Amino acid sequence: MHWxxxxxxxxxxxxxxRSLAGNSVEAYxxxxxxxxxxxxxxxxxAPGQLTTSDLKDFLKWVNELGMLAPTQARVLSGIKAFFRFLQLEHVRDDDPAHLIESPRIQRKLPDILSIQDIQNLITAIDLSTAEGMRNKAILEVLYGCGLRVSELTSLKLSNLFLDIEFxxxxxxxxxxxxxxxxTEAIKFLRIYLNETRVHINIKPGKEDFVFLNRRGSxxxxxxxxxIIKGLAEKTGLKKHISPHTFRHSFATHLIEGGADLRAVQEMLGHESITTTEIYTHLDRSYLRDVITQYHPRS
Structure with a gap:
Protein backbone atom coordinates (compact mmCIF):
# COMPACT_ATOMS: atom_id res chain seq x y z
CA MET A 1 0.00 0.00 0.00
CA HIS A 2 1.50 3.34 -1.06
CA TRP A 3 1.36 6.49 1.09
CA ARG A 18 -13.19 5.82 15.59
CA SER A 19 -15.93 8.47 15.13
CA LEU A 20 -13.41 11.27 15.57
CA ALA A 21 -14.35 14.89 15.00
CA GLY A 22 -13.05 16.74 11.95
CA ASN A 23 -10.36 18.66 13.86
CA SER A 24 -8.99 15.44 15.39
CA VAL A 25 -8.90 13.70 12.01
CA GLU A 26 -7.03 16.64 10.49
CA ALA A 27 -4.48 16.55 13.31
CA TYR A 28 -3.85 12.82 12.86
CA ALA A 46 6.29 2.70 1.91
CA PRO A 47 4.20 2.51 5.12
CA GLY A 48 4.42 -1.27 5.17
CA GLN A 49 8.24 -1.20 5.09
CA LEU A 50 9.04 1.20 7.95
CA THR A 51 10.85 -0.23 10.98
CA THR A 52 11.08 0.77 14.62
CA SER A 53 14.50 2.26 13.87
CA ASP A 54 12.96 4.39 11.10
CA LEU A 55 10.32 5.70 13.49
CA LYS A 56 12.94 6.55 16.12
CA ASP A 57 14.90 8.48 13.49
CA PHE A 58 11.68 10.29 12.54
CA LEU A 59 11.00 11.28 16.15
CA LYS A 60 14.57 12.52 16.48
CA TRP A 61 13.98 14.60 13.34
CA VAL A 62 10.74 15.99 14.80
CA ASN A 63 12.60 16.91 18.00
CA GLU A 64 15.27 18.72 16.00
CA LEU A 65 12.53 20.79 14.35
CA GLY A 66 11.93 22.29 17.80
CA MET A 67 8.59 20.62 18.58
CA LEU A 68 7.71 20.63 22.27
CA ALA A 69 7.16 17.40 24.20
CA PRO A 70 3.32 17.62 24.13
CA THR A 71 3.39 18.01 20.33
CA GLN A 72 5.82 15.11 19.99
CA ALA A 73 3.56 12.97 22.17
CA ARG A 74 0.59 13.80 19.95
CA VAL A 75 2.57 12.94 16.81
CA LEU A 76 3.55 9.57 18.31
CA SER A 77 -0.06 8.90 19.27
CA GLY A 78 -1.08 9.49 15.64
CA ILE A 79 1.66 7.18 14.38
CA LYS A 80 0.61 4.39 16.73
CA ALA A 81 -3.00 4.71 15.56
CA PHE A 82 -1.80 4.63 11.96
CA PHE A 83 0.12 1.38 12.37
CA ARG A 84 -2.79 -0.23 14.24
CA PHE A 85 -4.89 0.65 11.20
CA LEU A 86 -2.30 -0.94 8.88
CA GLN A 87 -2.47 -4.12 10.96
CA LEU A 88 -6.26 -4.19 10.72
CA GLU A 89 -5.96 -3.80 6.96
CA HIS A 90 -3.40 -6.66 6.87
CA VAL A 91 -0.83 -4.36 5.29
CA ARG A 92 1.62 -5.57 7.93
CA ASP A 93 1.67 -8.14 10.72
CA ASP A 94 3.75 -6.19 13.22
CA ASP A 95 3.54 -2.77 14.87
CA PRO A 96 6.91 -0.98 14.73
CA ALA A 97 5.59 1.79 17.01
CA HIS A 98 4.49 -0.54 19.80
CA LEU A 99 7.64 -0.31 21.95
CA ILE A 100 8.36 3.39 21.40
CA GLU A 101 7.74 5.37 24.57
CA SER A 102 6.08 8.75 24.53
CA PRO A 103 8.17 11.70 25.81
CA ARG A 104 7.50 12.59 29.41
CA ILE A 105 5.22 15.58 29.74
CA GLN A 106 5.16 17.74 32.82
CA ARG A 107 1.55 18.34 33.74
CA LYS A 108 0.96 22.08 33.72
CA LEU A 109 -1.66 23.39 36.07
CA PRO A 110 -4.20 25.43 34.09
CA ASP A 111 -4.67 29.11 34.77
CA ILE A 112 -7.89 29.85 36.58
CA LEU A 113 -9.91 32.94 37.41
CA SER A 114 -11.14 33.83 40.86
CA ILE A 115 -14.86 34.30 41.36
CA GLN A 116 -14.18 38.03 41.62
CA ASP A 117 -12.22 38.00 38.34
CA ILE A 118 -15.18 36.39 36.58
CA GLN A 119 -17.59 38.87 38.15
CA ASN A 120 -15.41 41.78 36.98
CA LEU A 121 -15.30 40.45 33.41
CA ILE A 122 -19.06 39.93 33.25
CA THR A 123 -19.77 43.33 34.82
CA ALA A 124 -17.53 45.03 32.23
CA ILE A 125 -19.82 43.97 29.36
CA ASP A 126 -21.74 46.86 27.78
CA LEU A 127 -25.36 45.69 27.98
CA SER A 128 -26.65 48.67 25.98
CA THR A 129 -25.74 46.86 22.74
CA ALA A 130 -27.14 43.72 21.16
CA GLU A 131 -23.66 42.17 21.11
CA GLY A 132 -23.33 42.96 24.82
CA MET A 133 -26.41 40.94 25.73
CA ARG A 134 -25.11 38.07 23.61
CA ASN A 135 -21.66 38.27 25.18
CA LYS A 136 -23.09 38.19 28.69
CA ALA A 137 -25.04 35.05 27.82
CA ILE A 138 -21.85 33.55 26.34
CA LEU A 139 -19.78 34.10 29.49
CA GLU A 140 -22.57 32.90 31.77
CA VAL A 141 -22.90 29.68 29.75
CA LEU A 142 -19.13 29.15 29.44
CA TYR A 143 -18.60 29.49 33.17
CA GLY A 144 -21.94 28.05 34.26
CA CYS A 145 -21.59 24.84 32.23
CA GLY A 146 -17.83 24.41 31.78
CA LEU A 147 -18.05 24.13 28.00
CA ARG A 148 -15.24 23.89 25.49
CA VAL A 149 -15.35 26.82 23.06
CA SER A 150 -16.25 24.43 20.20
CA GLU A 151 -19.18 23.12 22.27
CA LEU A 152 -20.36 26.68 22.85
CA THR A 153 -20.20 27.75 19.20
CA SER A 154 -21.97 24.58 18.03
CA LEU A 155 -24.70 24.75 20.70
CA LYS A 156 -28.17 24.28 19.17
CA LEU A 157 -31.58 25.63 20.16
CA SER A 158 -32.96 22.11 19.82
CA ASN A 159 -30.54 20.98 22.54
CA LEU A 160 -31.65 23.53 25.14
CA PHE A 161 -33.90 22.06 27.82
CA LEU A 162 -34.10 25.12 30.01
CA ASP A 163 -37.38 24.12 31.69
CA ILE A 164 -35.58 21.20 33.33
CA GLU A 165 -32.28 23.12 33.56
CA PHE A 166 -30.19 20.99 31.21
CA THR A 183 -30.32 29.89 36.97
CA GLU A 184 -28.04 32.86 36.11
CA ALA A 185 -27.01 31.28 32.81
CA ILE A 186 -30.63 30.43 32.01
CA LYS A 187 -31.75 33.97 32.84
CA PHE A 188 -29.32 35.73 30.50
CA LEU A 189 -29.59 33.07 27.82
CA ARG A 190 -33.35 33.65 27.68
CA ILE A 191 -32.87 37.42 27.56
CA TYR A 192 -30.50 37.01 24.61
CA LEU A 193 -32.82 34.60 22.81
CA ASN A 194 -36.00 36.61 23.37
CA GLU A 195 -34.72 40.17 23.07
CA THR A 196 -31.64 40.08 20.84
CA ARG A 197 -31.46 36.97 18.69
CA VAL A 198 -35.05 37.37 17.43
CA HIS A 199 -34.02 40.55 15.60
CA ILE A 200 -31.14 38.92 13.66
CA ASN A 201 -31.61 38.07 9.99
CA ILE A 202 -30.40 34.46 10.21
CA LYS A 203 -28.73 32.80 7.23
CA PRO A 204 -30.61 29.80 5.78
CA GLY A 205 -29.55 26.54 7.40
CA LYS A 206 -28.19 28.27 10.51
CA GLU A 207 -31.50 28.74 12.32
CA ASP A 208 -30.73 26.16 15.02
CA PHE A 209 -27.45 27.69 16.24
CA VAL A 210 -27.75 29.58 19.53
CA PHE A 211 -24.96 32.14 19.27
CA LEU A 212 -24.86 34.18 16.08
CA ASN A 213 -22.90 37.14 14.78
CA ARG A 214 -24.58 40.26 13.40
CA ARG A 215 -24.65 38.69 9.91
CA GLY A 216 -26.72 35.74 11.10
CA SER A 217 -23.97 33.11 10.99
CA ILE A 227 -14.51 38.93 23.07
CA ILE A 228 -12.76 37.55 26.15
CA LYS A 229 -9.44 39.18 25.30
CA GLY A 230 -11.20 42.54 24.95
CA LEU A 231 -12.90 42.19 28.33
CA ALA A 232 -9.61 41.23 29.99
CA GLU A 233 -7.98 44.38 28.60
CA LYS A 234 -10.96 46.47 29.65
CA THR A 235 -10.80 45.26 33.26
CA GLY A 236 -7.00 45.40 33.45
CA LEU A 237 -6.74 41.66 34.08
CA LYS A 238 -3.09 40.65 33.79
CA LYS A 239 -3.67 36.90 33.48
CA HIS A 240 -3.40 35.28 30.05
CA ILE A 241 -6.91 33.93 29.55
CA SER A 242 -8.97 32.24 26.86
CA PRO A 243 -12.44 30.64 26.67
CA HIS A 244 -10.86 27.47 28.13
CA THR A 245 -9.95 29.44 31.26
CA PHE A 246 -13.65 29.57 32.13
CA ARG A 247 -13.83 25.78 31.81
CA HIS A 248 -10.83 25.39 34.13
CA SER A 249 -12.39 27.83 36.59
CA PHE A 250 -15.75 26.03 36.47
CA ALA A 251 -14.10 22.72 37.41
CA THR A 252 -11.81 24.15 40.06
CA HIS A 253 -14.54 26.14 41.80
CA LEU A 254 -16.79 23.07 41.87
CA ILE A 255 -14.11 20.90 43.44
CA GLU A 256 -13.11 23.61 45.91
CA GLY A 257 -16.76 23.79 46.88
CA GLY A 258 -16.80 20.07 47.66
CA ALA A 259 -18.16 18.61 44.42
CA ASP A 260 -17.51 14.92 43.72
CA LEU A 261 -14.67 14.40 41.24
CA ARG A 262 -16.67 11.80 39.33
CA ALA A 263 -19.56 14.24 38.84
CA VAL A 264 -17.17 16.93 37.56
CA GLN A 265 -15.68 14.36 35.15
CA GLU A 266 -19.15 13.69 33.73
CA MET A 267 -19.92 17.39 33.30
CA LEU A 268 -16.59 18.10 31.59
CA GLY A 269 -16.92 15.06 29.31
CA HIS A 270 -13.52 13.59 30.23
CA GLU A 271 -13.05 9.96 29.24
CA SER A 272 -10.61 9.33 32.09
CA ILE A 273 -10.89 10.63 35.63
CA THR A 274 -7.12 11.17 35.65
CA THR A 275 -7.71 14.10 33.28
CA THR A 276 -10.13 15.63 35.78
CA GLU A 277 -7.72 15.14 38.69
CA ILE A 278 -5.63 18.08 37.50
CA TYR A 279 -8.33 20.31 38.97
CA THR A 280 -7.56 19.12 42.48
CA HIS A 281 -4.82 21.77 42.71
CA LEU A 282 -6.72 23.43 45.52
CA ASP A 283 -5.46 26.33 47.59
CA ARG A 284 -3.84 25.54 50.92
CA SER A 285 -6.47 27.27 53.01
CA TYR A 286 -9.11 24.97 51.55
CA LEU A 287 -6.98 21.88 52.24
CA ARG A 288 -6.39 23.08 55.80
CA ASP A 289 -10.13 23.54 56.30
CA VAL A 290 -10.77 19.97 55.03
CA ILE A 291 -8.26 18.55 57.53
CA THR A 292 -9.74 20.63 60.36
CA GLN A 293 -13.29 19.58 59.56
CA TYR A 294 -12.86 15.91 58.78
CA HIS A 295 -9.72 14.50 60.41
CA PRO A 296 -10.41 12.85 63.81
CA ARG A 297 -7.16 14.23 65.29
CA SER A 298 -7.83 17.84 64.37
Whole structure:
Protein backbone atom coordinates (compact mmCIF):
# COMPACT_ATOMS: atom_id res chain seq x y z
CA MET A 1 0.00 0.00 0.00
CA HIS A 2 1.50 3.34 -1.06
CA TRP A 3 1.36 6.49 1.09
CA UNK A 4 -1.56 8.23 -0.60
CA UNK A 5 -3.77 5.15 -0.41
CA UNK A 6 -2.76 4.46 3.21
CA UNK A 7 -3.47 8.01 4.35
CA UNK A 8 -6.81 8.09 2.53
CA UNK A 9 -7.83 4.80 4.15
CA UNK A 10 -6.62 5.95 7.57
CA UNK A 11 -8.73 9.11 7.29
CA UNK A 12 -11.83 7.04 6.51
CA UNK A 13 -11.01 4.70 9.40
CA UNK A 14 -10.76 7.60 11.87
CA UNK A 15 -14.08 9.06 10.74
CA UNK A 16 -16.13 5.86 10.52
CA UNK A 17 -14.51 3.43 12.95
CA ARG A 18 -13.19 5.82 15.59
CA SER A 19 -15.93 8.47 15.13
CA LEU A 20 -13.41 11.27 15.57
CA ALA A 21 -14.35 14.89 15.00
CA GLY A 22 -13.05 16.74 11.95
CA ASN A 23 -10.36 18.66 13.86
CA SER A 24 -8.99 15.44 15.39
CA VAL A 25 -8.90 13.70 12.01
CA GLU A 26 -7.03 16.64 10.49
CA ALA A 27 -4.48 16.55 13.31
CA TYR A 28 -3.85 12.82 12.86
CA UNK A 29 -3.55 13.11 9.09
CA UNK A 30 -1.19 16.07 9.47
CA UNK A 31 1.08 13.99 11.72
CA UNK A 32 1.16 11.09 9.28
CA UNK A 33 1.92 13.63 6.56
CA UNK A 34 5.07 14.56 8.49
CA UNK A 35 6.06 10.89 8.62
CA UNK A 36 5.49 10.61 4.88
CA UNK A 37 7.58 13.73 4.26
CA UNK A 38 10.42 12.31 6.36
CA UNK A 39 10.30 8.94 4.62
CA UNK A 40 10.10 10.32 1.08
CA UNK A 41 13.03 12.67 1.70
CA UNK A 42 15.16 9.81 3.03
CA UNK A 43 14.80 6.06 2.67
CA UNK A 44 11.81 6.20 0.30
CA UNK A 45 10.03 3.40 2.19
CA ALA A 46 6.29 2.70 1.91
CA PRO A 47 4.20 2.51 5.12
CA GLY A 48 4.42 -1.27 5.17
CA GLN A 49 8.24 -1.20 5.09
CA LEU A 50 9.04 1.20 7.95
CA THR A 51 10.85 -0.23 10.98
CA THR A 52 11.08 0.77 14.62
CA SER A 53 14.50 2.26 13.87
CA ASP A 54 12.96 4.39 11.10
CA LEU A 55 10.32 5.70 13.49
CA LYS A 56 12.94 6.55 16.12
CA ASP A 57 14.90 8.48 13.49
CA PHE A 58 11.68 10.29 12.54
CA LEU A 59 11.00 11.28 16.15
CA LYS A 60 14.57 12.52 16.48
CA TRP A 61 13.98 14.60 13.34
CA VAL A 62 10.74 15.99 14.80
CA ASN A 63 12.60 16.91 18.00
CA GLU A 64 15.27 18.72 16.00
CA LEU A 65 12.53 20.79 14.35
CA GLY A 66 11.93 22.29 17.80
CA MET A 67 8.59 20.62 18.58
CA LEU A 68 7.71 20.63 22.27
CA ALA A 69 7.16 17.40 24.20
CA PRO A 70 3.32 17.62 24.13
CA THR A 71 3.39 18.01 20.33
CA GLN A 72 5.82 15.11 19.99
CA ALA A 73 3.56 12.97 22.17
CA ARG A 74 0.59 13.80 19.95
CA VAL A 75 2.57 12.94 16.81
CA LEU A 76 3.55 9.57 18.31
CA SER A 77 -0.06 8.90 19.27
CA GLY A 78 -1.08 9.49 15.64
CA ILE A 79 1.66 7.18 14.38
CA LYS A 80 0.61 4.39 16.73
CA ALA A 81 -3.00 4.71 15.56
CA PHE A 82 -1.80 4.63 11.96
CA PHE A 83 0.12 1.38 12.37
CA ARG A 84 -2.79 -0.23 14.24
CA PHE A 85 -4.89 0.65 11.20
CA LEU A 86 -2.30 -0.94 8.88
CA GLN A 87 -2.47 -4.12 10.96
CA LEU A 88 -6.26 -4.19 10.72
CA GLU A 89 -5.96 -3.80 6.96
CA HIS A 90 -3.40 -6.66 6.87
CA VAL A 91 -0.83 -4.36 5.29
CA ARG A 92 1.62 -5.57 7.93
CA ASP A 93 1.67 -8.14 10.72
CA ASP A 94 3.75 -6.19 13.22
CA ASP A 95 3.54 -2.77 14.87
CA PRO A 96 6.91 -0.98 14.73
CA ALA A 97 5.59 1.79 17.01
CA HIS A 98 4.49 -0.54 19.80
CA LEU A 99 7.64 -0.31 21.95
CA ILE A 100 8.36 3.39 21.40
CA GLU A 101 7.74 5.37 24.57
CA SER A 102 6.08 8.75 24.53
CA PRO A 103 8.17 11.70 25.81
CA ARG A 104 7.50 12.59 29.41
CA ILE A 105 5.22 15.58 29.74
CA GLN A 106 5.16 17.74 32.82
CA ARG A 107 1.55 18.34 33.74
CA LYS A 108 0.96 22.08 33.72
CA LEU A 109 -1.66 23.39 36.07
CA PRO A 110 -4.20 25.43 34.09
CA ASP A 111 -4.67 29.11 34.77
CA ILE A 112 -7.89 29.85 36.58
CA LEU A 113 -9.91 32.94 37.41
CA SER A 114 -11.14 33.83 40.86
CA ILE A 115 -14.86 34.30 41.36
CA GLN A 116 -14.18 38.03 41.62
CA ASP A 117 -12.22 38.00 38.34
CA ILE A 118 -15.18 36.39 36.58
CA GLN A 119 -17.59 38.87 38.15
CA ASN A 120 -15.41 41.78 36.98
CA LEU A 121 -15.30 40.45 33.41
CA ILE A 122 -19.06 39.93 33.25
CA THR A 123 -19.77 43.33 34.82
CA ALA A 124 -17.53 45.03 32.23
CA ILE A 125 -19.82 43.97 29.36
CA ASP A 126 -21.74 46.86 27.78
CA LEU A 127 -25.36 45.69 27.98
CA SER A 128 -26.65 48.67 25.98
CA THR A 129 -25.74 46.86 22.74
CA ALA A 130 -27.14 43.72 21.16
CA GLU A 131 -23.66 42.17 21.11
CA GLY A 132 -23.33 42.96 24.82
CA MET A 133 -26.41 40.94 25.73
CA ARG A 134 -25.11 38.07 23.61
CA ASN A 135 -21.66 38.27 25.18
CA LYS A 136 -23.09 38.19 28.69
CA ALA A 137 -25.04 35.05 27.82
CA ILE A 138 -21.85 33.55 26.34
CA LEU A 139 -19.78 34.10 29.49
CA GLU A 140 -22.57 32.90 31.77
CA VAL A 141 -22.90 29.68 29.75
CA LEU A 142 -19.13 29.15 29.44
CA TYR A 143 -18.60 29.49 33.17
CA GLY A 144 -21.94 28.05 34.26
CA CYS A 145 -21.59 24.84 32.23
CA GLY A 146 -17.83 24.41 31.78
CA LEU A 147 -18.05 24.13 28.00
CA ARG A 148 -15.24 23.89 25.49
CA VAL A 149 -15.35 26.82 23.06
CA SER A 150 -16.25 24.43 20.20
CA GLU A 151 -19.18 23.12 22.27
CA LEU A 152 -20.36 26.68 22.85
CA THR A 153 -20.20 27.75 19.20
CA SER A 154 -21.97 24.58 18.03
CA LEU A 155 -24.70 24.75 20.70
CA LYS A 156 -28.17 24.28 19.17
CA LEU A 157 -31.58 25.63 20.16
CA SER A 158 -32.96 22.11 19.82
CA ASN A 159 -30.54 20.98 22.54
CA LEU A 160 -31.65 23.53 25.14
CA PHE A 161 -33.90 22.06 27.82
CA LEU A 162 -34.10 25.12 30.01
CA ASP A 163 -37.38 24.12 31.69
CA ILE A 164 -35.58 21.20 33.33
CA GLU A 165 -32.28 23.12 33.56
CA PHE A 166 -30.19 20.99 31.21
CA UNK A 167 -28.44 21.48 27.89
CA UNK A 168 -27.07 18.83 25.51
CA UNK A 169 -23.69 19.41 23.89
CA UNK A 170 -21.55 17.54 21.39
CA UNK A 171 -17.99 17.13 22.66
CA UNK A 172 -14.81 15.42 21.46
CA UNK A 173 -15.33 12.40 19.28
CA UNK A 174 -18.88 13.61 18.52
CA UNK A 175 -19.96 12.31 21.94
CA UNK A 176 -23.09 13.90 23.38
CA UNK A 177 -23.63 14.64 27.05
CA UNK A 178 -26.22 16.40 29.21
CA UNK A 179 -25.01 19.22 31.46
CA UNK A 180 -26.95 21.04 34.18
CA UNK A 181 -27.29 24.77 33.57
CA UNK A 182 -27.68 27.23 36.44
CA THR A 183 -30.32 29.89 36.97
CA GLU A 184 -28.04 32.86 36.11
CA ALA A 185 -27.01 31.28 32.81
CA ILE A 186 -30.63 30.43 32.01
CA LYS A 187 -31.75 33.97 32.84
CA PHE A 188 -29.32 35.73 30.50
CA LEU A 189 -29.59 33.07 27.82
CA ARG A 190 -33.35 33.65 27.68
CA ILE A 191 -32.87 37.42 27.56
CA TYR A 192 -30.50 37.01 24.61
CA LEU A 193 -32.82 34.60 22.81
CA ASN A 194 -36.00 36.61 23.37
CA GLU A 195 -34.72 40.17 23.07
CA THR A 196 -31.64 40.08 20.84
CA ARG A 197 -31.46 36.97 18.69
CA VAL A 198 -35.05 37.37 17.43
CA HIS A 199 -34.02 40.55 15.60
CA ILE A 200 -31.14 38.92 13.66
CA ASN A 201 -31.61 38.07 9.99
CA ILE A 202 -30.40 34.46 10.21
CA LYS A 203 -28.73 32.80 7.23
CA PRO A 204 -30.61 29.80 5.78
CA GLY A 205 -29.55 26.54 7.40
CA LYS A 206 -28.19 28.27 10.51
CA GLU A 207 -31.50 28.74 12.32
CA ASP A 208 -30.73 26.16 15.02
CA PHE A 209 -27.45 27.69 16.24
CA VAL A 210 -27.75 29.58 19.53
CA PHE A 211 -24.96 32.14 19.27
CA LEU A 212 -24.86 34.18 16.08
CA ASN A 213 -22.90 37.14 14.78
CA ARG A 214 -24.58 40.26 13.40
CA ARG A 215 -24.65 38.69 9.91
CA GLY A 216 -26.72 35.74 11.10
CA SER A 217 -23.97 33.11 10.99
CA UNK A 218 -22.77 30.96 13.90
CA UNK A 219 -20.20 32.69 16.06
CA UNK A 220 -16.64 31.52 15.36
CA UNK A 221 -14.22 30.26 17.98
CA UNK A 222 -11.85 33.11 17.13
CA UNK A 223 -14.58 35.65 17.84
CA UNK A 224 -15.17 34.20 21.31
CA UNK A 225 -11.40 34.50 21.97
CA UNK A 226 -11.48 38.14 20.88
CA ILE A 227 -14.51 38.93 23.07
CA ILE A 228 -12.76 37.55 26.15
CA LYS A 229 -9.44 39.18 25.30
CA GLY A 230 -11.20 42.54 24.95
CA LEU A 231 -12.90 42.19 28.33
CA ALA A 232 -9.61 41.23 29.99
CA GLU A 233 -7.98 44.38 28.60
CA LYS A 234 -10.96 46.47 29.65
CA THR A 235 -10.80 45.26 33.26
CA GLY A 236 -7.00 45.40 33.45
CA LEU A 237 -6.74 41.66 34.08
CA LYS A 238 -3.09 40.65 33.79
CA LYS A 239 -3.67 36.90 33.48
CA HIS A 240 -3.40 35.28 30.05
CA ILE A 241 -6.91 33.93 29.55
CA SER A 242 -8.97 32.24 26.86
CA PRO A 243 -12.44 30.64 26.67
CA HIS A 244 -10.86 27.47 28.13
CA THR A 245 -9.95 29.44 31.26
CA PHE A 246 -13.65 29.57 32.13
CA ARG A 247 -13.83 25.78 31.81
CA HIS A 248 -10.83 25.39 34.13
CA SER A 249 -12.39 27.83 36.59
CA PHE A 250 -15.75 26.03 36.47
CA ALA A 251 -14.10 22.72 37.41
CA THR A 252 -11.81 24.15 40.06
CA HIS A 253 -14.54 26.14 41.80
CA LEU A 254 -16.79 23.07 41.87
CA ILE A 255 -14.11 20.90 43.44
CA GLU A 256 -13.11 23.61 45.91
CA GLY A 257 -16.76 23.79 46.88
CA GLY A 258 -16.80 20.07 47.66
CA ALA A 259 -18.16 18.61 44.42
CA ASP A 260 -17.51 14.92 43.72
CA LEU A 261 -14.67 14.40 41.24
CA ARG A 262 -16.67 11.80 39.33
CA ALA A 263 -19.56 14.24 38.84
CA VAL A 264 -17.17 16.93 37.56
CA GLN A 265 -15.68 14.36 35.15
CA GLU A 266 -19.15 13.69 33.73
CA MET A 267 -19.92 17.39 33.30
CA LEU A 268 -16.59 18.10 31.59
CA GLY A 269 -16.92 15.06 29.31
CA HIS A 270 -13.52 13.59 30.23
CA GLU A 271 -13.05 9.96 29.24
CA SER A 272 -10.61 9.33 32.09
CA ILE A 273 -10.89 10.63 35.63
CA THR A 274 -7.12 11.17 35.65
CA THR A 275 -7.71 14.10 33.28
CA THR A 276 -10.13 15.63 35.78
CA GLU A 277 -7.72 15.14 38.69
CA ILE A 278 -5.63 18.08 37.50
CA TYR A 279 -8.33 20.31 38.97
CA THR A 280 -7.56 19.12 42.48
CA HIS A 281 -4.82 21.77 42.71
CA LEU A 282 -6.72 23.43 45.52
CA ASP A 283 -5.46 26.33 47.59
CA ARG A 284 -3.84 25.54 50.92
CA SER A 285 -6.47 27.27 53.01
CA TYR A 286 -9.11 24.97 51.55
CA LEU A 287 -6.98 21.88 52.24
CA ARG A 288 -6.39 23.08 55.80
CA ASP A 289 -10.13 23.54 56.30
CA VAL A 290 -10.77 19.97 55.03
CA ILE A 291 -8.26 18.55 57.53
CA THR A 292 -9.74 20.63 60.36
CA GLN A 293 -13.29 19.58 59.56
CA TYR A 294 -12.86 15.91 58.78
CA HIS A 295 -9.72 14.50 60.41
CA PRO A 296 -10.41 12.85 63.81
CA ARG A 297 -7.16 14.23 65.29
CA SER A 298 -7.83 17.84 64.37
Missing amino acids: EEAIRGFSTFLKLE IGDIGKLRQFSESGNQK IKVTGKGSKERLIPIG PLSRVMVFL
